[in-house]
Each structure stands twice: as C-alpha cells, then as structure tokens.
Amino acid sequence: MPWIDASLKGSFEKGGVILYVGSTGGSSPTPGSPPSGYLVPSPQHSLPSSLEELTLTEIGAIKPQTASSPSSPKVAFQFPEAVRYSNKGPSPPTQSRVPAAKQNGATGTFTKTGGMVLLCKVCGDIASGFHYGVHACEGCKGFFRRSIQQNINYKMCVKNENCMIMRMNRNRCQHCRFKKCLAVGMSRDAVRFGRIPKREKQRLLDEMQSYMNSLNEAPMEVSLSPEADAPPSPNIQEEEAINAISRAYHDIFVSGQDRLCKHGGTPGVEACPLSNYNDQQLNGSYGYGQYESSSLRLSNYGPQESPSYVENSSRNFGNEIFQAQQAGYLHNAGRFPAFDYGYPETNAQRGCTWRGTTSRGIACPLNAIPYSSNGKSSQQVWEEFSQCFTPAVKEVVEFAKSIPGFQSLCQQDQVMLLKAGTFQSNVKVF
Amino acid sequence: MPWIDASLKGSFEKGGVILYVGSTGGSSPTPGSPPSGYLVPSPQHSLPSSLEELTLTEIGAIKPQTASSPSSPKVAFQFPEAVRYSNKGPSPPTQSRVPAAKQNGATGTFTKTGGMVLLCKVCGDIASGFHYGVHACEGCKGFFRRSIQQNINYKMCVKNENCMIMRMNRNRCQHCRFKKCLAVGMSRDAVRFGRIPKREKQRLLDEMQSYMNSLNEAPMEVSLSPEADAPPSPNIQEEEAINAISRAYHDIFVSGQDRLCKHGGTPGVEACPLSNYNDQQLNGSYGYGQYESSSLRLSNYGPQESPSYVENSSRNFGNEIFQAQQAGYLHNAGRFPAFDYGYPETNAQRGCTWRGTTSRGIACPLNAIPYSSNGKSSQQVWEEFSQCFTPAVKEVVEFAKSIPGFQSLCQQDQVMLLKAGTFQSNVKVF
C-alpha cells in the first residue's frame, strides 16, 4: 500500500478542513452554476452561519480590502457530483497553487471573513468569480471571452478530443479547453451581473452545511483500493486508516504542490497527468521517468460519491477531487495517483496553499519534492520510500487496531490518533 | 497554477544594481522555486520600494524602451544557496557577457529603470524570463523546448555525467545540460503564463530588501570559495531545531529500538547532530515560488548561506557566484548530514523501553527496518531517506523560525511544536 498513494482523498482535520464543493449541478439556480467552492468556516466544521460572514470569492478582487484575516481555515468541499466530462485520460495529478498566494495582488487571501473560495469549473484553478454563468478562474474567463469575441476556431485536438483540462495543462489544447468551457455551461447568455442575491448565497451555504453534516455522520468512504470499484473490503476501515496515515506522510511534503509533475516528470514522462502528453520518453537516462511502476499503483481515486475532502488544504486536494471528478474516476489509468495529485501543481504552482495564507504571506513550505542526488525522479523516490516504510506503517496500524476500543472509534478519530501519535512513539506511555 | 505563484522572482533594477537572488529553494512552498534573480536597486542598496517602480526582466523584451541608464553600477548577489550539483568536471570559468551587450539588440541594457535581472538557473547566463518553471536564458529555454518536443535522447556523457553547465560550456554536453534543466525544475507542467502577480513581485522585493539589509549588517561572510566551510553558524538553535525534527522523523520508525545502530548513522556523520551541517542553511527564503527549484533539486543545488554579492560589475560577478555555487560547496556534496545525526541519541536509549511496558504486554511495533527489495541495507535506505527529505524538513523548520515568537521558545518546545505539527500540515490555519 503505497500509501502514498494515497489517494488522497481526504482527510481532514478539524481545524483545517477543506471542502471542495463541487456543485451538484442541480440546485444552483444559475445556468451552469454548479457550485464548486471553498468555504472557510470556523475551526470546527461549522460553517459560517450567517451570510454576513460569508463572502464569496474575494479573490479576484483587487480591492484594497486587504487586511483581511487571511488566516482563517479554509474548507473546501465538493459536493458529490462527478463531472462527467468525458475523459479517460490519465488522471493527472493535481497541483495546486496556494490559494492565498494567488489572486489579487492586494490581499493574497481570498476571503476575508468567512470567505468561500470557489474553484474553476473548467480547470480547477481558483475561481475569481462567476463568469459567463460558471465559476471560473481569470484564465478561463479570459480564454472564453477571447474565444467568443473573435470567433476563433481552434485547431483540432491532436489527441482524442478528450483532453483533461486542468490548471497545469489547460493551455495545451485550446480545442478541448473551449469544449470544456461550453460543457460546463459557459455562455454569454448566462452572464450574471451585480451582487449575488442573498437568497442564492444562503442556499449555497445551506447546501454546504448539510453536506458537512452528512460527512460527519458518514465518514469518508473513499475507497482506496485501486480498483475503484473496490468491493467492499471487509476492513475498509483499516485500509483507510492506513491510507490516511500514508497520505499524511505524503502530505507533509506534498502539501499543496503540484510539484510532482514537474519534477517528476521528465518532460515526457511526466506523466502528465493531465495531458496526454504522449511524448514520453526522455526517460532513459535522465532518471526521471518511469513512474509506472506497479508497485505503487496506488490506486486511485475511488469512486466516490462522496465528496472527497481533504485536509490539507491544499489545493491539491481540491484538485484531486477536481481531477477525480473530471476523470470520472478513471480508474487509474496507469498512473500514479498518489503523487500526482499532489503536485502538480501547485502548486506545479501556486501550489501551496499555505503559501500565502497568512496575512503576511507566511506559509509553511511543504516541499513534496525530495532531494535526489542520484538522478531519481521525485516520484521514484516517493515510491521507494513508500515501499520501504509501508510495512512499518502497517504494523503500527495493526497495533492500533488491537487496542481495545480503537476500532470502535470513528475512522476519522482513528486516523487522528494515529497521526497524532506519530512522534510520540518514543513516549513510553503513561 | 504552479507557477503561478511562482516565482516571481523577479528582478528589477533601480539604479542599476543587479541582484542575483538564488533561491534557497527553501521557503517557497511551491515546488521548486529557487529564486534566482537580479535586482537592480538604486545606487545604494536600496531597492525599489514600490511595485510601481519595479519592472521585471526587461530583458528579453525588445521593446523600445531603450534609453535605460546602463551606466549604474551593478550589484549581483546571490542568496545563499549552494549548488551542489556535483561536478568535478572541469569547471570552466564562467565569464560573463556584458550585460548591455547582450540581450536584445535594441537596447543594450536589460532593464530600464528599476529592473531586476535574473540569471539562468541552468547555465548562469542572463535569463530572458521564467521559462518552463525556471528562470532561464534563451538558449536553455530553446534547448529544453527542443528536448521535450522531440523526445531526444542525447548521447551519453563522456565524462561522469556531472558536467558543470555554464554559459561558456553549456553546449559541450547535451546530456548533462538536459539533466541540469530537469534538475533545476524545468518542466512543461511548471509553465507560467501571464503577468507576474503583484504580490509575488512585492514579496520578492521585500525579501531582497531584507536580505540586503542583513548584508549591510553582517557583510558577507560567505565564502565564495568552494571550500566553504561554513563558518560557525551563529544560530545553533536553528540547527538544533533542524536536527531535532530530523531525529523525530527518524524516530517515527525507530522509536525505541536499538535498531538505531543498525541503520544508524552513517558512520561519521550521524553523530554530531549539529555539527556537520554546514551547508545547511535554512536559508533564506527566497523562495519564490514554487516552481522553481527546489523541486528538483535533485541534484543538488543546495542552498547555502552565503550570498555572495558583488558590486559593480556586472555580469561577471553574477557568474562568479553562479560558478561558486555550482562548483563550490561540492565538498559537502557528499552527504547530507541533516538527517543523519539525528537519530542516535534519541532513541537509542529509550530504546526498548516501552517494549513491554504495558501490563498486557501490548506494545506498538515500531519497525525501524525498512523493507528493502533491492538489496539495500536498512542503513542505506535510511540514509537515502534522510538525504531526500532533509531539504523539505529544513524548509519547514525555516518556516517555523519565521513565525514571530517561535525562536524565543525554548528549543524543547520548538521541537515539540514541530513534531506535533507534522501531520497538521494540512490544517489550514489556526
């Protein structure tokens, strides 16, 4: 179990849950407005209860509002909704950028108070607002605008016209990007001006709240098994616990970055998650390369209906989720989910959420790219790391399970305890 | 968007100073972003204080902006970061090209007003912009593009695959040049389009400013000489913190056993925690974005502390620094102390304690012996692990140190917090 593998689906922490809200597509009033957004509630999963506290997309706004309290935790949650935009492409890793970092220069944070952060329906990047009927980032907004202004006819897709569009690779296939824009509902006719009706805001808020509640009741049931369909394994719980901890390890370094891809890949290799990028190669001697190792195969995104939700904020998660949705849970096409998600992104990109989180822009750097002096790719390093330590992690998990009462705890708590106890290992015990 | 945030490192020049900011790779959350840039502040070390005055990389831009004031003296300084890209190869001296002379034919100077000039992360030449996630010159940009487009497999290096890549000799070994490109983080996934976020720019500026200030106080003690024996670093505290966390990581698995010995340290190294460490760094932060660097840091480029900085001169200087980094510090190249020293003490002793502690004999198994399928010894596995993740750990420590008040805590508490926060990385805030 490559933990790493993780799939990442999420884990969350109390204080810092991130919810990636995917819109269900259904309810939102607006045309294509599936809500996908990030909400930043107060520490506990409680969401802001009043509208006053909510502010959508502060991002994008360059207003000197600054000063805000960037620090509040963010929750990003995605409503269950799988995007069915076709794609079978390899599920790309996500990367994320730091929310804060991005956006308007003024403040880096997106929200001020209880802000909610939205994700671009097209590429998964942070949305700057509701553009052309859909929550979209500045990039996709501009791209769509240009596309419709001049009625551009992008050159045909070199692949199968089903390129997965993500922040990292959104510029690689205009044809598919535009197609995706239309698919998610962008249209000149869907434009909405002016302030968001209170009612609408409340509605969204309610959805999130109820969604959150449902999560508490039924903890994630993300299947970690590679086979997405993962049959109900008897102890999914266990697996999850293991996965969670694995993920946690990975997260330490990965945190929101997208880096994976970068380094990871050799150009060609890279895997690209996103793109199809066929060009692979390069592998050879540059050490990078091969990720495919079966070993890790972690798995992947399980099917889930559930919203995935991850902790860490990082956009990664959001992205992962985004990706998973996009891909439709492709079941892993031979790639590496685990890592993928992580990086790319971000934070290749902005990767890092935390990056600019604090008001002062202080953000803990969580570098997922291990140093490698022998030419190995980060991915390889992670794989090896995963392979080497998985047994030890399993032992710990097994041990935990043997503790009376441990298994009766909700999974979330189990994970929390495992993680919390990591560095207490030396502690003897009472 | 990975990049996005990225780096930005930009460069600006005010009066005509050129700052070469090497990123430490550290602080930036993002993947790799070691900032390497030149700053051209006004005559004195003062840097432009407002963004308005800033203009990044004017170079490359052919705009008729001309007229700049080429004459001002340039300062090139590199943030601490030692490049350890191995090499013993003949290190050809670099030479610089005249700033003015180079670049666009139009103007000879690179920047107009307060521009900042960046150096190519690959060869040290003047960068024309942020290409494929890294500040690179036109040559390396083109080389990398060609490399990934056609998946070229350059013929093997005739030396030891550790050719030092510099402007003068960059065309001598394609294999190593490409390897270097990858090492510094060039990737299609790290591409960043569009304008550099203001905030990023400002951040960079601030960092440079503070860096400059620090220089004024404590003039460089960076030894440019390759032999950097790292002067006794002033803050032992920092080192200790790093050591502690390193140890903690190790402890996770090792925990009480005596196993330590086994993997233990590399002979010499381990022991002294603090000691070796010269290279370390904790650099500064120049982290720009993610993208750059660090990520791949595979090779090496480590940060180092001393920035060299030259005045006047121009590119020459920059190059020297570049060379020093590249070449220098190699001696440390060999290993990475950071992690090694860690363990011994801690565990060793308590070693087995908990082992049978509980009444029922229940004891959490903490297997310090990593699974190894490729014949490596546990020790080797640990060493590699240590080597690979040390940079990431350092980054985290650096981050922690930057938190107001953190350093005023006793070391024990600092360590405790670092350890306790390990798995909270995801937690967004508070």
Add this chain to the structure above:
DNA sequence: AAACTAGGTCACCAGGTCAA
C-alpha cells in the same frame, strides 16, 4: 453604497524561425 462582473490592458511566455 456595496458587491460583482464583462472587457480591456499589457506584462509575460511557449513556440516557431532562421542566420550562424
């Protein structure tokens, strides 16, 4: 007035070119 967005602007880049 406050909250929001379509569009415009222009700092910036991937890629293509082609002389050396």
Add this chain to the structure above:
DNA sequence: TTGACCTGGTGACCTAGTTT
C-alpha cells in the same frame, strides 16, 4: 544545433457598468 527574435497567445489587474 543553437539561440536571438518574433508572433500568437495567456492571465493578473483594472475599470466601467449592473444589480442589490
């Protein structure tokens, strides 16, 4: 093959205009 130059975008910011 290289790398200085160009060209066609891309997207961070801004501003004018819309809706609460």
